Amino acid sequence: MAPATPRLVHVRLWAAARAAAGQAEATVAVEGERDPSVADVRRAVLASLPDRPDLPRVLAVCSAIVGDRPVGAGDAGSVPVPEGVDVEFLPPFAGG
Numbered sequence: 001m002a003p004a005t006p007r008l009v010h011v012r013l014w015a016a017a018r019a020a021a022g023q024a025e026a027t028v029a030v031e032g033e034r035d036p037s038v039a040d041v042r043r044a045v046l047a048s049l050p051d052r053p054d055l056p057r058v059l060a061v062c063s064a065i066v067g068d069r070p071v072g073a074g075d076a077g078s079v080p081v082p083e084g085v086d087v088e089f090l091p092p093f094a095g096g
Contacts (some may be wrong), residue, residue: 004033009041009081016091020058021049035080038064038071041087062089 006029013021028044030036036044042059049055064071064079065088071079081087 004031006031007036007083009036009044010086011041011045012086012088013045014088014090015093016058017055017062017089020054021045021052023049030081035082038066038076038079038081038087041081042076042089045089058091059089062091064089 008027009030011026011028013024013026018024026045026048028041028048030040030044032040042062042064046056046059064076066079066081067085069079
């Protein structure tokens with residue numbers, strides 16, 4: 001059996017996440033034979049930007065949007081990212 005081809009996921013980073021990453025967008029490769037979860041994508045973003053010390057702290061509190069579906073930070077491990085769907089990470093804002 002051939003190894004699975006990594007899935008490429010396009011990611012947009014907003015506000016403090018953009019500042020912590022030093023860029024607004026990234027395309028990351030996520031390994032696995034199933035649809036990756038939002039948590040898998042988050043780990044791939046962190047692995048692709050290891051020299052950004054504030055990024056892990058910021059992404060840990062971000063909510064996400066998968067396509068047009070909002071995902072809370074606590075649900076990241078259970079929400080799949082279908083092929084061809086973008087993920088956006090949004091830090092809390094205005095006290096929330």
